[in-house]
Amino acid sequence: MHDHRRLGRELGLFDTDPLMGAGLPYWLPDGAVVRHTLEEYVRDAERRAGYRHVYSPVLGKRELYELSGHWAHYSEDMYPAMRVGAEEVVLRPSLCPHHALIYRSRARSYRELPLRIAELGAMYRSELSGVLGGLTRVRAIQLNDAHVFCTLDQAVEEARAALELIGRAYADLGISAVRHRLSLPGEGGKYVADPELWRRATALLREVLDGAGVTYEEAEGEAAFYGPKIDVQIADPAGRESTLSTVQIDFHQPERFGLQYVGADGRKHRPVMVHRSVVGSVERAVAHLVEVHGGAFPAWLAPVQLLVLPVGEEQLAEAEALVAAAVAGGLRAEVAGPEEGSLGARVRAGRLVPYQAVIGAREAEAGVVAVRLRDGRRPGALPEAELVRRIGERVAGRGTTLWTD
Numbered sequence: 001m002h003d004h005r006r007l008g009r010e011l012g013l014f015d016t017d018p019l020m021g022a023g024l025p026y027w028l029p030d031g032a033v034v035r036h037t038l039e040e041y042v043r044d045a046e047r048r049a050g051y052r053h054v055y056s057p058v059l060g061k062r063e064l065y066e067l068s069g070h071w072a073h074y075s076e077d078m079y080p081a082m083r084v085g086a087e088e089v090v091l092r093p094s095l096c097p098h099h100a101l102i103y104r105s106r107a108r109s110y111r112e113l114p115l116r117i118a119e120l121g122a123m124y125r126s127e128l129s130g131v132l133g134g135l136t137r138v139r140a141i142q143l144n145d146a147h148v149f150c151t152l153d154q155a156v157e158e159a160r161a162a163l164e165l166i167g168r169a170y171a172d173l174g175i176s177a178v179r180h181r182l183s184l185p186g187e188g189g190k191y192v193a194d195p196e197l198w199r200r201a202t203a204l205l206r207e208v209l210d211g212a213g214v215t216y217e218e219a220e221g222e223a224a225f226y227g228p229k230i231d232v233q234i235a236d237p238a239g240r241e242s243t244l245s246t247v248q249i250d251f252h253q254p255e256r257f258g259l260q261y262v263g264a265d266g267r268k269h270r271p272v273m274v275h276r277s278v279v280g281s282v283e284r285a286v287a288h289l290v291e292v293h294g295g296a297f298p299a300w301l302a303p304v305q306l307l308v309l310p311v312g313e314e315q316l317a318e319a320e321a322l323v324a325a326a327v328a329g330g331l332r333a334e335v336a337g338p339e340e341g342s343l344g345a346r347v348r349a350g351r352l353v354p355y356q357a358v359i360g361a362r363e364a365e366a367g368v369v370a371v372r373l374r375d376g377r378r379p380g381a382l383p384e385a386e387l388v389r390r391i392g393e394r395v396a397g398r399g400t401t402l403w404t405d
């Protein structure tokens with residue numbers, strides 16, 4: 001594995017500037033491609049799984065976080081409130097309170113449940129500058145978040161489906177979990193007090209984990225302040241673990257916000273809230289992808305998917321035409337021409353690009369290109385249109401397989 005901070009700079013994915021501030025990285029064009037593609041993947045997977053997407057603001061009134069419990073239990077991770085006239089507003093420490101208000105914005109019937117509200121939205125954490133570096137400890141976080149509002153009977157199935165969605169995403173991204181963890185409360189006033197609600201939520205999460213057949217460890221002191229959670233753990237090159245994905249069952253916030261739905265019996269009931277994140281923070285997910293793949297991203301995520309290499313000046317027009325056709329076909333393609341060095345040097349410089357197409361005099365004459373894959377395979381000469389079609393198929397399938405015969 002590689003250090004994402006060094007590789008991120010070398011590959012031109014992201015960087016920092018002391019004047020923008022510690023823990024506030026910016027994304028360069030190639031990094032922005034990876035991030036955008038990851039975000040679109042997540043939104044698409046969520047749409048297919050029945051989620052509806054929303055946007056909600058990154059600021060909220062202080063009273064909102066007092067109601068959610070963040071003000072009392074989470075304030076050391078929050079930025080100070082900003083006074084605006086007679087109001088105080090806060091950079092949000094999570095998306096949950098906004099989604100609870102969106103649920104509460106109209107009368108809900110049991111027929112609408114489970115109601116799955118998703119958002120890729122910013123949240124802010126007041127990290128000390130001493131622990132900041134790269135994309136893993138940042139002060140502004142783009143979170144892949146969702147909240148499923150459901151009946152008690154639906155909660156286990158919703159949490160189970162979320163865990164499955166996480167597993168599928170890891171396979172498509174070519175990453176893997178080092179362990180699953182059931183995170184429980186520890187000592188101290190960090191957690192809301194209601195032993196019965198904690199006991200019920202923990203029992204349901206155990207049911208989810210046991211049903212999924214995954215082995216897991218329990219960790220005291222790692223729960224959210226409002227409830228226990230399943231944490232999907234990843235490890236960095238030094239073996240340091242962190243949490244990428246989470247699934248939580250929460251009885252507490254529905255109480256705090258007075259959430260209701262009208263049941264089949266015509267009476268009002270309290271929904272359960274399942275909080276879940278498939279890839280966690282986009283920053284941490286990209287950092288992990290960089291480290292695991294060493295910059296050789298799965299083709300669908302790669303900043304450049306096809307590098308076209310004319311052997312000499314005579315094939316430059318042919319190469320440019322292939323790039324134009326590939327771009328028109330939805331691919332990310334570039335020419336590396338003879339002015340960038342010998343053919344061997346250009347092949348090496350493009351070693352992280354999943355597909356290379358070499359065009360010499362013989363290929364130009366025959367209307368084909370010589371195809372080289374990043375993993376060393378050489379599928380041989382193909383007509384240009386056939387190559388664009390084959391790569392397009394692999395990219396649309398969003399898997400980790402580069403080529404099938």
Ligand SMILES: [Zn+2]
Pocket residue numbers: 094095096145146147275276
């Ligand atoms: Zn939440």
